[in-house]
Amino acid sequence: MMTTAWKQILNSLEKSLNPGLFSVWIKPLEGHVEGNRLKLLAPNAFVANWVRDRLLQVICEAAAEVMGGSPRVTVEVGAPRKAPAKKMLKPMVRSIAKPLGLPIADAPKAVTVSNWRFSFDDFVVGPSNELACAASKSICGNIFNSDHLFLSSAPGLGKTHLLHSIGQEICRHSNRNSLNVMSLSAEEFATRLVLAIKGNQVNQFKTRFREKADVLLLEDVHFFQGKEKMQDELLCTLKALNNRGCRVVLTSSFLPKELKKIDSQLVSRFCSGFLAHIGTPDFETRRRIVLEKARRLQVSVPVEVSDLLAERITTDIRQLESCLNNLVLKAKLLNRTVTMDMAWEVLENYAVHNASPDFPHIIEFICRSYDLSEEELRSKSRKRQIVLARNTAFFLARRHTEMSLKAIGERLGRRHSTVLKGIAKVEREMSQQTPLGRQLKSTVERLVS
Incomplete structure (x- = not known):
């Protein structure tokens, strides 16, 4: 049976990770908690290596929240399991195949609202992101003139937030029970394609993305730079979805014209819809983000502290929210109120704005x-x-x-x-x-x- 501690760690990871990332790499893991150790068993060496290389740190952080201290986390390949009874085979095949992107008999189920990490309700709008937010809301309904939206910005300015908000909004208001919203990163898309090629399941992969998907939300498409075969598959997928009138939202740290080693047809496809860039938020927007985050954390933050954080962390909202999280956590652990001195101490751990002001x-x-x-x-x-x-x-x-x-x-x-x-x-x-x-x-x- 799954231990309570592992259940709590899973719940934490599901909230903090992209839904596709969680489904592909975390769900297949089997967790065992023994004292201060978390032992993870992966279904194969490929998954084990991928988790060690890319997700070990975030798993350690989630484990520390639940288990306390600094737990030791190991990832190993699990021993082959005893063959299940015939009547249990189909559910087990489905539970393993679906997260890895392999074919199953049933059609893929829709991503449910509970999977989404963000919503439009907690997105703070300012001059730098007003257009991107409006476009994101519009594509959820029937008033948008295009089924294709391309969001770009520097890291940490809200692309993922808007992408998840779109997914949640579409799922919430759809009149279809079987709406299939595919939400994943470009790297996950590529990984699923590689697994399909290795498993001789390419046709099923194409069917899933080109014929079964109703909405495609794809993050960080700049990952495809220099990957010709991946670009070919993505281009064909986008064409197929466009022909079916499906909605597509792509995000990148770069505008299409800034991408290197990308096929011109794919760049043209990226530009075929509405392009919305998210700029660096101004002070007032950053200050409101701090206050909104504090409200969600149900903590009172002095005005001078919220102003200080907004002044010092200017180019990365993710860092700004992380700084506030750490400040609040430190105050709770020490059983103190949030003060300016404490804020300065926490800020020392972050890359603050040090350039000479104009x-x-x-x-x-x-x-x-x-x-x-x-x-x-x-x-x-x-x-x-x-x-x-x-x-x-x-x-x-x-x-x-x-x-x-x-x-x-x-x-x-x-x-x-x-x-x-x-x-x-x-x-x-x-x-x-x-x-x-x-x-x-x-x-x-x-x-x-």
């Missing part, structure tokens, strides 16, 4: 830090808070840009001499370590440290 970024940062508008910063007001903010902007612009004092002054409606005096005042307060100086030092460090 002038617009400095102005945005100052306005946010002092709760001012750009108009107030450039105004003739002599209010203490506005003057302090303006002087800090002078100081940061002089330190981090190559702008002259005159150019800095012109951008903020001030004379060269005013800029010079403002910089000198900030430097004096910081060097004397007055209360105001310490406040200024903290503000300056938040921008670039």
Whole structure:
């Protein structure tokens, strides 16, 4: 019987992994928990090696969550099982063949809503992803003019989130009980093809993807670069699905025109539908992502902490959410509240933004830090808070840009001499370590440290 601990580890892996990845490589494993050891038995050496090379780390993390400490995880090839009774053979063949992409007598079942990791409800929309989100929602209904959508972005900006949201939405609102949604990565597609070739099951592979699939959600198609035979099979699959009017959503870290060693016909096919690029989110979007994630974790995060994380991790939403997860977990383990000091400690483990900021970024940062508008910063007001903010902007612009004092002054409606005096005042307060100086030092460090 399956142990409770292994069941819990399986549940954790199912939630964290792509549904196709989980079905192909995790489901066939047999797990045995003995003390601080998790022993995994794979059906063959091919699966065992693949899991060791690519999934061992994520399995170790899931095991640690359930078993505690640092459990030892091993992957071995299981001993051949006793031949089952005839009446039990068909269910067993189905349970083994289906995850590996091999043919079975019954038609493939649809991916159920419970398999999807993300939904549109928890996708935070901003200027950088608004078009991609709208296109993704549209392809789920009947108002989209194309059955083909290509999503591109740098890693960690939401392609997978939108792909899973599309799958969940289509499954939820379909009026068909047997809708077959194929969701997998390009690497999984290639692996299934290789297994089909080795097992002399290519025709069944083609039938499954070209004739049985109603929706194809395929991630990271840049994986096919330089793989001619794989490209041929994918091209034929896309043509067949297009002829049947099936919906296809592809994702990649590159736009089609940026792909190398890809057949021109396949590039043309990638471009045949709607192309939507996801850019780097702005500060406000990143801040709302932190707050939304905190809400889902049911934890209160101080405003200054959410602002800090959004300021420091700027190019990878996956890292941003991971950082918050680790911050919350650390606070719970230590039985403390989330603080700025703790946030700084956790941030040390992440690749934060360290590039020298340009002038617009400095102005945005100052306005946010002092709760001012750009108009107030450039105004003739002599209010203490506005003057302090303006002087800090002078100081940061002089330190981090190559702008002259005159150019800095012109951008903020001030004379060269005013800029010079403002910089000198900030430097004096910081060097004397007055209360105001310490406040200024903290503000300056938040921008670039």
